[in-house]
Amino acid sequence: MSxxxxxxxxxxLKIFIKKSTWIMFALLAIILVxxxxxNNTLVEEYTKDNWKDKLHQENMExxxxxxxxxxxxxxxxxxxxxxxxxRNNYHIEHDIMPLQNGAWSFAHDGSTILGLVSMFTIIIAAxxxxxxxxxxxxxxxxxxxxxxxxxxLSKYLTVLLFGLFTTIILLxxxxxxxxxxxxxxxxxQIVLEQQDGFTHVSLIxxxxxxxxxxxxxxxxxxxxxxxxxxxxxSNALAIGVSIFLLLTGGAIVQFLSDREWAKYIxxxxxxxxxxxxxxxxxxxMTLSFSITVLAVYYLIFITLTWFSFTKRxxxxx
Amino acid sequence: xxxxxxxxxKVKKTIRNKEIIKxxxxxxxxxxxxGFIGPNGAGKTTTIRMIVGLMKLTxxxxxxxxxxxxxxxxGAIEKVGAIVENPELYPYMTGxxxxxxxxxxxxxxxxxxxxxxxxxxxxxxxIHQKVKRYSLGMRQRLGIAQAILHKPAVLILDEPTNxxxxxxxxxxxQYIRKLAKEEEIAVIISSHxxxxxxxxxxxxxxxxxxxLIAIQDVHESNEGEQKTNNVPILLDAHPIxxxxxxxxxxxxxxxxxxxxxxxxxxxxxxxxxxxxxLVQQDIxxxxxxxxxxxxxxxxxxxxxxxxxx
Ligand SMILES: Nc1ncnc2c1ncn2[C@@H]1O[C@H](COP(=O)(O)OP(=O)(O)OP(=O)(O)O)[C@@H](O)[C@H]1O
Ligand SMILES: [Mg+2]
Numbered sequence: 001m002s003x004x005x006x007x008x009x010x011x012x013l014k015i016f017i018k019k020s021t022w023i024m025f026a027l028l029a030i031i032l033v034x035x036x037x038x039n040n041t042l043v044e045e046y047t048k049d050n051w052k053d054k055l056h057q058e059n060m061e062x063x064x065x066x067x068x069x070x071x072x073x074x075x076x077x078x079x080x081x082x083x084x085x086x087r088n089n090y091h092i093e094h095d096i097m098p099l100q101n102g103a104w105s106f107a108h109d110g111s112t113i114l115g116l117v118s119m120f121t122i123i124i125a126a127x128x129x130x131x132x133x134x135x136x137x138x139x140x141x142x143x144x145x146x147x148x149x150x151x152x153l154s155k156y157l158t159v160l161l162f163g164l165f166t167t168i169i170l171l172x173x174x175x176x177x178x179x180x181x182x183x184x185x186x187x188x189q190i191v192l193e194q195q196d197g198f199t200h201v202s203l204i205x206x207x208x209x210x211x212x213x214x215x216x217x218x219x220x221x222x223x224x225x226x227x228x229x230x231x232x233x234s235n236a237l238a239i240g241v242s243i244f245l246l247l248t249g250g251a252i253v254q255f256l257s258d259r260e261w262a263k264y265i266x267x268x269x270x271x272x273x274x275x276x277x278x279x280x281x282x283x284x285m286t287l288s289f290s291i292t293v294l295a296v297y298y299l300i301f302i303t304l305t306w307f308s309f310t311k312r313x314x315x316x317x
Numbered sequence: 318x319x320x321x322x323x324x325x326x327k328v329k330k331t332i333r334n335k336e337i338i339k340x341x342x343x344x345x346x347x348x349x350x351x352g353f354i355g356p357n358g359a360g361k362t363t364t365i366r367m368i369v370g371l372m373k374l375t376x377x378x379x380x381x382x383x384x385x386x387x388x389x390x391x392g393a394i395e396k397v398g399a400i401v402e403n404p405e406l407y408p409y410m411t412g413x414x415x416x417x418x419x420x421x422x423x424x425x426x427x428x429x430x431x432x433x434x435x436x437x438x439x440x441x442x443x444i445h446q447k448v449k450r451y452s453l454g455m456r457q458r459l460g461i462a463q464a465i466l467h468k469p470a471v472l473i474l475d476e477p478t479n480x481x482x483x484x485x486x487x488x489x490x491q492y493i494r495k496l497a498k499e500e501e502i503a504v505i506i507s508s509h510x511x512x513x514x515x516x517x518x519x520x521x522x523x524x525x526x527x528x529l530i531a532i533q534d535v536h537e538s539n540e541g542e543q544k545t546n547n548v549p550i551l552l553d554a555h556p557i558x559x560x561x562x563x564x565x566x567x568x569x570x571x572x573x574x575x576x577x578x579x580x581x582x583x584x585x586x587x588x589x590x591x592x593x594x595l596v597q598q599d600i601x602x603x604x605x606x607x608x609x610x611x612x613x614x615x616x617x618x619x620x621x622x623x624x625x626x
Contacts, residue, residue: 006421013418018409136405140463143369144422145395314371315332 007146007154008161015124015162024120025169031113032174036181039101039109051097055088083193090191090198099203102185106178107171108207114214117170118221118246121163125225126238128155129309133233138314148310152230156305159226163218171211195279213273216294220270221246223298227305253281269293320383322347322471322503323368328377330363330527337363339527340377345503345520347470350493352518352535353507360527361507362402365475368505369399381471395423398469400477404460408449412440412459415448416466423467430466437492438462453480461489465496472496472504478513490517547582553604554579560600567594 015021046054062081069078091098099105129152132138142148178184188203221242229238245252249267256262263269263282269290274280280290323345330338338360345351355361366372368379370386370393379386384393406415416434420426435444438458448456457480464472472493478486494517496502508514515521515535523531554560561572561579568591572581583591588605595602 003424010418010421013414014407014410017414135407136403137407139366139369139371139401139405140419141422142371143394143397143399143401144419145391146422147391313332313373314366 003146004150004154007151008158011128011155011158012161015128015158021124024123024166028113028116028166028170029173029177031116032110032177035109036106036177039106040181046098046100048097052092055092055098059085059088087191087193087198090200094191094200096189096191096200099188099190100185101178101182102188103175103178103182104185104188104203104207105190106182107174108190108203108210110170110174110178111207111210111214114167114170114211114217115246117163117166117214118218119243120166121159121218121222122225122242122246123239124162125159125222126229126242127235128159128229129226130229130233130235130238134235142314149306152306152309156223156226159222160219163222164215167211167215167218171207209276210273213271213276216272217270220266220294220298223301223305227301230305230309257281263289264293266293266297319347321345321380322349322382323505324380325364325368326378326380328364328367328379329375330360330367330372331375337527338367338375341524341527341529343522343529343532345471345505347503348497348501349520350497350504350506350518352511352514352521353505353524354509354511354514354521355507355524356509359509359524361509361524362475363527364524365399365401365473365505365507368473369397369401370394371401395467396470397473398464398467398471399473399475400457400460400464401473401475403479404456406448406456406459406463409447411447412444412451412455412462415459416444416463419463419466426466434462434466437465439488454482454485457481458485468500470502472502474504474506476508477506478508478510486513490514493517548585548588548607549580549582550588551575551604551606552579552581552602553577554595555601555603559598560595563595563598563600564591 062085066078066081090096099108129138132141141151185203189200190203190206191198191200192206224245225238225242228241229235232238245267249265249270253262253265253268256265263285268281268285272287272290275287275290280286321344325341325343328338328341329336341364343351353361353364363372367374368381368386370390374387379393381393381396384396386393406412407418410418413431413435416431420431435441438461440455440458440462443451443455448459451459457477461474461477464474474493477489481489493504493506497504497519506514506518511521518535521533521535522529523533552560557574557577557579561574564570564572564579564581568583568587570581570583572579574580592602592605
């Protein structure tokens with residue numbers, strides 16, 4: 001093994017030798033199984049023979065409610081009903097059956113708990129340096145014939161690997177659990193609403209895209225937590241601040257949405273999928289704008305982390 | 318003369334405008350055991366942290382086998398093994414896993430070498446237990462094991478006797494002497510208890526308030542005093558006043574009374590004649606002892622009251 005790979009191996013070992021890490025994965029599995037049970041009981045099933053009739057029927061009911069609704073009242077419902085009717089018509093016209101329970105649609109829904117992947121990666125990122133300081137083992141780690149920056153890099157890459165691994169684990173877990181509960185769909189298609197009407201894509205492609213785009217979020221929050229833990233050498237502070245921002249980032253952007261500069265906030269830019277389908281929160285935001293903003297934040301985070309770790313004294317514990 | 322194992326050149330350290338180390342300048346040679354003694358807060362740990370590169374030097378330089386820790390960190394540190402302050406290891410891993418972990422940070426350390434080191438520190442039995450279940454002494458041993466894993470040329474042990482039982486201290490003492498003699502390793506041991514490390518050291522450096530106030534050759538100091546003309550003597554005699562008078566008048570030696578003993582200094586050759594003349598004048602002699610001034614006394618003389626600044 002090359003020397004650098006041995007460093008990564010050490011870091012991975014220190015993560016997976018702890019029970020708490022395994023509890024995270026167990027938690028993912030438990031939540032997914034819970035979802036599967038809920039889906040099993042809640043969701044109505046379309047069948048190959050009756051789905052078109054059912055959609056027609058739904059449309060008629062929606063139309064009836066629309067006609068009965070008074071002029072000017074409840075705009076929100078009207079918008080929703082019209083869009084549903086249009087969606088149903090799209091399904092019928094293109095002969096695309098609405099999504100049924102199955103491994104891929106379950107995995108697609110499973111993306112709603114991708115936030116947990118960010119959270120778990122934050123916890124690992126916050127501990128990987130700070131715990132060495134807490135245990136005092138940082139002293140024995142840094143007195144080896146290895147530059148501090150190399151040690152830092154091995155730890156940072158390990159965090160990213162953990163995030164990637166956990167993202168993939170969530171995908172496979174939800175596929176697996178979905179397959180066990182519902183079986184696997186054949187060539188599933190998903191209908192998506194875009195700014196200029198509806199379109200359809202392969203559900204498999206869409207699901208993988210969703211997980212992939214989300215990995216940007218994982219990287220950003222992991223890097224943030226990693227930075228805080230290196231700057232303040234505190235595990236708890238890094239976890240607290242990062243998870244707080246993970247949970248409230250969207251709300252912060254919303255709250256400040258009337259300000260011109262709000263689009264420069266990190267959390268307005270972490271969801272790059274909004275450019276593929278969906279709409280960005282601010283007028284005039286583009287994919288390259290967001291990538292530039294992310295790159296600037298990222299460079300600042302990495303530079304601060306690097307300076308703090310390589311230049312500061314390791315004084316009393 | 319070959320390059321010294323460790324050189325400190327006018328090393329200074331200032332933390333938050335407070336000068337903690339005020340220009341340390343000393344050398345430790347290959348095969349030498351150097352004791353680094355000083356009271357709490359003297360700056361021993363700070364100095365050791367600078368030697369191993371955990372803290373930057375404010376001024377001066379440190380060289381290990383000629384390699385500067387500032388400009389050639391890798392070259393310098395690969396020849397150093399150390400325990401800094403407490404031997405802190407990963408509590409959630411076994412002793413063996415800890416050693417494997419550190420072994421991976423060097424190019425080629427075999428499992429055989431790790432086993433060898435484990436047997437040197439006599440940790441074969443508990444090596445596969447989690448470190449969190451170790452006693453302080455066991456952790457100290459494991460700490461020493463990781464420090465010598467890569468056969469360093471300079472071994473730095475910050476208070477290695479802390480937490481060890483007398484048998485453990487004796488083992489370490491023997492092992493360190495052996496390392497120094499057979500493998501030509503330079504060993505730096507810090508302690509605030511001189512008596513614990515005196516016997517394993519060739520030289521002692523005494524540090525106080527960030528300054529090296531004395532360097533003392535251990536063996537020289539004992540033999541040296543034996544040869545001098547003034548051997549300190551303690552005498553238990555009865556009646557004591559009469560004995561005092563005889564020594565003072567007959568031999569022109571100044572005598573003091575201390576805790577029921579007579580205390581005085583005389584030439585070695587003169588001792589038998591003093592005793593003889595006392596016996597002849599009907600003084601009963603119960604005990605004659607030459608009292609060595611130990612390094613410990615010297616240490617206290619030098620350090621005086623320890624005021625922590
Ligand atoms: N990070 C720090 N910031 C400020 N002062 C410090 C720091 N670390 C140590 N000191 C000061 O430096 C001095 C030397 O401390 P050091 O730990 O080197 O002493 P020591 O000789 O190892 O003592 P002990 O026998 O108690 O281990 C002390 O006065 C201490 O207060
Ligand atoms: Mg100390």
